[in-house]
Amino acid sequence: MDLEIIKHATYFQVKGTLTKFNLHLFKKEFSNVFDKQDSLIINIEKLTSIDRYGVNALAQLHNESLLKRKKLSIIGMGCDDLYEHFKSEENAA
Template identity: 60%
Template sequence: MNLQITHYNNHFKIKGVLNRQNVAVFQNEFKNIFDKFSSLTLSIEDLESIDTYGVNALAQLHNESITKHKNLSIIGLGCDDLYEHFKSESAA
């Protein structure tokens, strides 16, 4: 399945697969997003799989929210790879 990104105001839904082949689509969608919104909610409930490129793209978005003092909420269970990445980051 391809990557689908839908949104209503500042609530975005990510559906499908986020990987090396389509990470540029994700990055283009969220480029300068914190210039438009002070808070952002990202639902990964329908994310079927993610590779390291996708995890890094989400981590970069997270880091950008911190540096720009904006709120980023990632909601939904998503997939285990993403959960394990952020779990290991917080433990370090």
């Protein structure tokens, strides 16, 4: 399944797979997003697969939110790989 990003009134829904093959779509959608918004909610409930490139893209978005002092919420029971990455980041800190 391809990547699909749907903008709703208060959040973005990410559906399908987030891999190195479609990462450019994700980066294009969220490029400079924190210059336009103070907070961002991404729902990953329908994200079926994510590779390390996708995890890194979300981590970069997270780092950008911290740098610019903006709010980023990733909601939904998505892929375990993503949760494991952020869980290991917390343990390392």
